[in-house]
Amino acid sequence: MYCSRCRSQLYEDESLCRVCGKRVDEPDNADSFPHPGKVDRMEWYWYLIIWGSLLVPCIGGWTIILVSSIMYYAWRGEYPNKAKSINLHGWLAWAAGQALAILLILSLKAFIQITGGGGG
Numbered sequence: 272m273y274c275s276r277c278r279s280q281l282y283e284d285e286s287l288c289r290v291c292g293k294r295v296d297e298p299d300n301a302d303s304f305p306h307p308g309k310v311d312r313m314e315w316y317w318y319l320i321i322w323g324s325l326l327v328p329c330i331g332g333w334t335i336i337l338v339s340s341i342m343y344y345a346w347r348g349e350y351p352n353k354a355k356s357i358n359l360h361g362w363l364a365w366a367a368g369q370a371l372a373i374l375l376i377l378s379l380k381a382f383i384q385i386t387g388g389g390g391g
């Protein structure tokens with residue numbers, strides 16, 4: 272039998288661990304801590320919305336800013352690192368969306384010049 276806290280060996284008749292003083296019959300409270308996986312799953316869901324909004328023309332950029340701002344203020348108190356992270360992702364996705372839109376307009380202009388310029 273081993274101590275559930277410090278893993279030192281215990282004898283059958285002992286009710287207290289000699290090394291760390293933990294009671295043998297005391298339930299291990301490691302499971303009572305909130306599971307970090309739940310928040311992480313929520314996180315990738317919001318990242319998916321932010322980066323997925325890039326595919327939506329015109330309103331996509333504003334959706335990105337809105338979602339990342341809302342999640343930033345929602346997480347700021349409890350998860351400051353996650354709040355900073357999603358805010359960064361929001362602006363990166365927005366910048367990527369602007370670059371994509373400019374690229375699209377430039378290629379459209381070039382396309383019009385090529386097709387419309389010949390004319391005769």
Ligand SMILES: [Zn+2]
Nearest residue numbers: 274277288291
């Ligand atoms: Zn112990």
